[in-house]
Amino acid sequence: MKRLKRDPQERAFVRGYQNGLQGKSKELCPFDQGTNRQAWMNGWREGRSDNWDGLAGASAVHRLNAVHAVG
Template sequence: MKRLKRDPLERAFVRGYQFGLHGKSRELCPFTLVDVRQAWLNGWREGRSDQWDGLKGAAAVHRLNEVNAVG
């Protein structure tokens, strides 16, 4: 059975979220394509915001799932 590839923009968002949640700099964005980079930065902003709100561990994972379900 073939595995379906996830949307690259969703993957970039999740990676950016993880970087932001861990307090890493947005300058570490590994993407150069405009759309993918923007998705990564949007995820990074959400992650930073959640870090500032004190979300960690399971709470952050739950929040990420909510954001992905809406977006």
């Protein structure tokens, strides 16, 4: 059975979110330009916001799943 690949923008968002949640710098974005960079930066901003709000671990995972269920 073939495995479906996830949307590259979704993957970029999730990776950006994880970096932001861990308090890492936005300068670590692996994309130079384009929609993947924008998705990564949006995820990073969400992750930083959740980091500042004190979310971590399971609560952050639930929040991330809720954000992707809507968007």
